[in-house]
Amino acid sequence: MQHKNRLTLFIPELFNQLKQEYPPHDLPNLALVLSKANVEKLPNCLNELSLLAELSDLSGFNAESRAALHLLGLDEKLNSWVCYASPVFIQPNRDHLSIVQANGFELDINEATDLCAEFNDYFQNDGLQFSFTEPNNWFCFSQDVKSSAAYSPSSILGKNIIEFLPTEITDVQWRKLFNETQMVLHHSATNQQRITSGKPEINSLWFWGGGTLAKTSRLKYNQVFTNNMEIKGLAKLGQSRVMNLPENISKELLEENFDYLIAIDPQYATDCYSLIDKYAQECTDLLKNKSINTMQVVPEYGQKFILTSKDLKKFWKRTQSISSFI
Numbered sequence: 001m002q003h004k005n006r007l008t009l010f011i012p013e014l015f016n017q018l019k020q021e022y023p024p025h026d027l028p029n030l031a032l033v034l035s036k037a038n039v040e041k042l043p044n045c046l047n048e049l050s051l052l053a054e055l056s057d058l059s060g061f062n063a064e065s066r067a068a069l070h071l072l073g074l075d076e077k078l079n080s081w082v083c084y085a086s087p088v089f090i091q092p093n094r095d096h097l098s099i100v101q102a103n104g105f106e107l108d109i110n111e112a113t114d115l116c117a118e119f120n121d122y123f124q125n126d127g128l129q130f131s132f133t134e135p136n137n138w139f140c141f142s143q144d145v146k147s148s149a150a151y152s153p154s155s156i157l158g159k160n161i162i163e164f165l166p167t168e169i170t171d172v173q174w175r176k177l178f179n180e181t182q183m184v185l186h187h188s189a190t191n192q193q194r195i196t197s198g199k200p201e202i203n204s205l206w207f208w209g210g211g212t213l214a215k216t217s218r219l220k221y222n223q224v225f226t227n228n229m230e231i232k233g234l235a236k237l238g239q240s241r242v243m244n245l246p247e248n249i250s251k252e253l254l255e256e257n258f259d260y261l262i263a264i265d266p267q268y269a270t271d272c273y274s275l276i277d278k279y280a281q282e283c284t285d286l287l288k289n290k291s292i293n294t295m296q297v298v299p300e301y302g303q304k305f306i307l308t309s310k311d312l313k314k315f316w317k318r319t320q321s322i323s324s325f326i
Contacts, residue, residue, distance in 0.1 A: 005254055005292040007283055008055075008221070010263040011276060012048050014299040015326040017266050025273045027322050029281035033297055035319045036312055037305035045301055046150060049234055052263075055298070056220045056238070064150050065211025067139055069233030072213060073242075074133060083148040083210025085119075085130060085140040087202040090178075096160040099206060102153035106199045107135040114190040119205075122184050140207060148210030161206075181205045213237065222255075226263035235261075245269070249282040251291045260292075287312060299325075 018024055045051040050063030067084045089101040107115075112135040119130040129141040147166040156164050182204045185191050195201050219238025226232055227245050235242045245264065246253060254260070262279065266272040286292045287309045297305040311317075 004257050005260065006294040006296065007249070007254075007260040007262065007286070007292050008296040008298065009276070009279060009283065010048075010052070010261055010298045011266065012051055012298055012301050013266060014276070016300065018322065018326050024323050027273060027277040027280070028319075029277045029284065030297070030299075031322045031325075032319050033280050033284060033295065033307055034299070034305050034322075034325050036314055036317050037295075037297065037307040038311065040304045040306060042298070042302055042304055048228075048263075048301075049230055051298070051301055052219075052231065052234060052261075055304075058217045058219070058238075061217060062211055062214050064148075064209065065214060066209030066230050068211055068213045069231075069237065070209075070229045071133075071139070071233070072236055073229035073232030076133075078213055080141050080143050081145050081210060081212050082139055082141045083146065083207050084152075085138040085205045085207055086153050087136065087138065088153045088204050088206045089201055090161070090182075090204045096162060098158050098161060099153045099156060100158060101200060102157060102206070103136060104200060105136060105202055107194075109135050111135065111190055111194060112138070115185075115188060115202075118184055118188055118190070119181070122180070138205070140205075140210075145212070146207075146210060149206065149208035152208055153206040177207070178204055220259055221261040222258040224261045224263065226261070226265070227268045228263055228265040231263045231265075245275070249279055249286065251286065251289070254286070254291055284312065 042051065043054060045054055046063055047066070049066060049069065053061035053063055067082045068078055071078050071082065086102060087105055087107070088099045090097050091100045112132045116130040116132055116138065127142055127144060130138060131141070132138045149164050149166055151164045185203055191202060214237065216237055216239065219235055219240045221235070221240050223241045223243070224231065224235035225243050225245050226235070232242050245262065249262070264272065264276060269275055283292070283295045287295055287307065290309065293308065295307045299305070
């Protein structure tokens with residue numbers, strides 16, 4: 001019996017990443033797929049989670065609860081509201097504040113432990129608890145529902161942060177929170193020692209991606225392969241099987257009548273462009289031998305490329321370069 005499988009390569013930040021590369025990477029197998037595929041427009045979405053929810057027809061899904069999903073992806077039990085508390089460097093400008101650095105702070109586990117302890121000591125009467133899963137990946141927990149920003153600090157670098165604060169909270173409350181985190185960091189012996197040793201300065205925290213876990217909703221993908229913890233959490237919430245990215249996408253990996261999602265986060269993938277292009281070649285091979293019926297590629301938030309084995313035979317659709325799509 002013929003397999004009726006569909007496989008989706010989900011890399012919604014790929015085109016943005018490629019725009020920043022010079023010289024641009026040559027991805028011949030992916031270029032072939034995009035050139036032969038039919039294009040379908042997608043609605044505007046806040047982030048990759050809201051886009052996945054849209055592709056899965058999950059109505060009412062709260063795509064802002066990113067920190068909660070990240071922890072679920074790590075199999076952490078969650079009984080409270082949680083958000084990311086990302087270390088940042090905020091710079092004052094003439095008429096606004098902006099985040100100018102959101103990563104690369106060279107924190108080690110001892111520094112992260114000491115800094116979180118200082119925040120916990122200072123904010124204990126406010127009912128806030130700080131912890132981390134990796135030295136640069138911090139979380140803030142609260143038994144009360146709070147408000148937090150929807151956008152990650154790396155996505156708003158150089159912009160006026162006032163435009164990205166949540167609307168549910170007053171400027172006074174946010175100004176107080178920012179001022180107090182900055183004060184803790186300014187007086188922190190650990191932070192001062194980091195600066196003295198030549199490490200990049202952290203002068204504030206950015207609270208974002210907050211919420212509680214949504215109700216379980218069935219994701220339409222039977223199997224999800226990903227290196228993104230938030231997407232792992234969404235897949236677990238959606239009752240899908242979850243695995244790390246495979247070394248190869250082969251016929252032996254597939255089961256009959258399954259819908260597969262391979263979600264690649266370029267920032268956590270070693271040699272991500274080679275991996276993406278290899279996946280594209282392996283997927284076209286699966287199309288040719290009819291192990292899958294349809295291949296989809298989502299390389300940005302606005303469009304989806306759909307390819308079948310019949311589309312591969314359209315010789316009049318000449319292969320264009322990747323740069324022509326971005």
